[in-house]
Amino acid sequence: MQEEHFIVALVEDRPGVMQRIAGMLRRRNFNIDSISVGSTEIPGVSRITMTVHGDRQTLEQVMKQLNKLIEVVKVSELRQAESVVRELALIKVSVKNERARAEVVQYASIFRARIVDVAKQSMMIEITGDEEKLSAFIELMRTYGIVEIARTGKVIMARGARSVRVRETR
Amino acid sequence: MAEMKGADAVVQALEREGVEVIFGIPGGASIPFYDSLYSSSIRHILMRHEQGAAHAADGYARVLGKAGVCSATSGPGATNLTTGIANAYMDSSPVVAITGQVATPFIGKDAFQETDVIGITMPITKHNFQVRSVSEIPEVVKKAFHIAQTGRPGPVLIDLPKDMQEGTAEVEFPEEVSLMGYKPTYDGHPRQVREAARAILEAERPVILAGGGVIISGASEELRQLAELIPAPVVTTLMGKGSFPETHPLSLGVLGMHGRREANHAVTESDLLIAVGTRFSDRSTGMVSCFAPEAKVIHIDIDPAEIGKNVRAHIPVVGDAKRVLRQLLGVLGEMRRLERSRSWIEKVTLWKKEFAPELEYDDVPLKPHRVIKEIMEFLGEDDIVTTEVGQCQMWAHCYMQRSKPRTFISSGGLGTMGFGFPAAIGAKVAKPEVRVVDIAGDGSFLMNIQELATAVENGIDVMVAVFDNRYLGMVRQWQELFYDRRYSAVDLGSSPDFVKVAEAFGAFGIRVERPGEIGDALKQAAEAGKPAVVDFVIERECNIFPMVPPGKCLKEVIG
Secondary structure (H helix, E strand, O other), X not given: OOEEEEEEEEEXXXXXXXXXXXXXXXXXXXXXXXXEEEEOOOOOEEEEEEEEEEOHHHXXXXXXXXXXXXXXXXXXXXXXXXXXXXXXXXXXXXXXXXXXXXXXXXXXXXXXXXXXXXXXXXXXXXXXXXXXXXXXXXXXXXXXXXXEEEEOOOEEEEOOXXXXXXXXXX | OEEEEHHHHHHHHHHHOOOOEEEEOOOHHHHHHHXXXXXXOOEEEEOOOHHHHHHHHHHHHHHHOOOEEEEEOOOHHHHHHHHHHHHHHHOOOOEEEEEEEOOHHHOOOOOOOOOOHHHHHHHHOOEEEEOOOHHHHHHHHHHHHHHXXXXXXXXXXXXXXXXXXXXXXXXXXXXXXXXXXXXXXXXXXXXXHHHHHHHHHHOOOEXXXXXXXXXXXXXXXXXXXXXXXXXOOEEEOOOOOOOOOOOOOOEEEEOOOOOOHHHHHHHHHOOEEEEEOOXXXXXXXXXXXXXXXXXEEEEEXXXXXXXXXXXXXXXXXXXOHHHHHHHHHHHHHHOOOOOOOOHHHHHHHHHHHHOOOOOOOOOOOEOHHHXXXXXXXXXXXXXXXXXXXXXXXXHHHHHOOOOOOOOEXXXXXXXXXXXXXXXXXXXXXXXXXXXXXXXXXXXXXXXXXXXXXXXXXXXXXXXXXXXXXXXXXXXXXXXXXXXXXXXXXXXXXXXXXXXXXXHHOOOEEEEEOOHHHHHHHHHHHHOOOOOEEEEEEEOOOXXXXXXXXXXXXXXXXXX
């Protein structure tokens, strides 16, 4: 069954590690919908969040092949229902008149987004949330004219006691 | 701690790893490394092409089960190594490749002989390193050998920018290294092992499928014990050839596209397949959907990523073949043995008799079968056979019995024409006391024939048995069978004269055209006191059969 899966990988922060991962995914014909990278609580270790489309077997292979890379320290699957999924987007919207400006401000407030930059002809909005929230807001902004969107890709963390960390004993 | 030049640190680190031989060719970006090597006890064998260096290191590694080392300069030297590195990667061979690189300030400037060897070799190495500071050299070398030789072995490349070789720093040689993301699993999970044992006791038609992992982990003795205890017939892959004596009553030989009929039949009819150290290559399985259709599959492999990659495993056991087989033997020893009917063993034994190949041909031009048979009889069980790739390889694979591990060295995964001869050189350097014969085709031999100079200059007396049909024979066979005999670009014509080529290089050369001359020619070649080329003129359009056509099931054998 084709589904969306979330994979979190902790990797050593070394030159070329992203190329290794990206190259492996391409070479083995895996489809990645979204990928994001950032630092973690441990210096020298980065966290990669990716969403993979495919059946269970594909997911298992992606995880095993990731694990096989020497600089990949840990790989976990996180289930959407048991996790918090967030993405951040910066959206530049053109606002041609005062009425448009007022409406955009109002929508931003309803979505708990923030206006982070204002110019004569445009506004920049920062919004955080899950896929549905971001899509709904972006759809609304289209009426005014979107100049530019920058999205971070999803980051995800398990709820409760479960965590993805480097074990001390390793 | 000691103040040291980078190149000296590399050489000293290699010495500490127990490196005795390096196969390589120097160049501009590796001159400092070669300068340090000049005063080292490490023997350097100057090859004539870097591809040969990588294959020689690979052959050396496969014979000894420890890392083989090759070296090349930056740019073209490094790119020439890549075929050999890819070959080692596909066949899980521990090769450490050392490449020179332009000095750090020139990296990324498209400098003379600069190439991104790290980027190029990422998908064909187990791991690779570019040295970024002189002081990290000992640790990098230690890590490289550790990664190459442990877990599922594989090639590791170390890229050495010229300024890292020339620069000096305080260096320290670590006794051990630890890698956060690399901890291979050696012991099988006890629950999985017990489940495997139960499946074995319940099976009526068990078959053991032994792959290259059995040889790598040195598990031949455990494998034999298991086969005799069950008892179960044993089939091997190309990479597993020699892991179980093919002279053993329970051996059914090799399976796959050009496997033995009895082996392919047994796998197809088995109700339990005990696969050890194999990745289920498509050349071994034929069409996967009809591979071992009635069998429960126990898959023992050290690489978790191989489990479920090509063939579904009902009982996976991740671990080292030798350790897991020992665990399995232990558990089976404690369990009450069920009486198994002898009918399965009797059945496969009958197949073995029925499908025994005819090798005793008297034809002129020679039938390759006859040549294989005589070479087989000529060699002792410790002698080593390497192969090129194509029909010659498959004739040896199918018909030449080997009874000891590490005595059949072939390019399995990558299928590299030109592998066998330099690999034979590496094998002979590893074990000078045994005979080493490369089973070659004329097409393959020509791809690295320049290494005759290496063999002659260094007194590495290997023998090349050329199965000379003046065709790229395997392609021709496919064109005959599946492309309506349209022989496109496969005729190699009459050049060269291999006897004269051998002589021009200073080697011994002899041509054999009649079956009665084979034995004497082999003897002369072996006693020539120099590298030898025996040119066997074989029937031009002789095919390698049996054959499972591409995309077919193992039981759909033709020929």
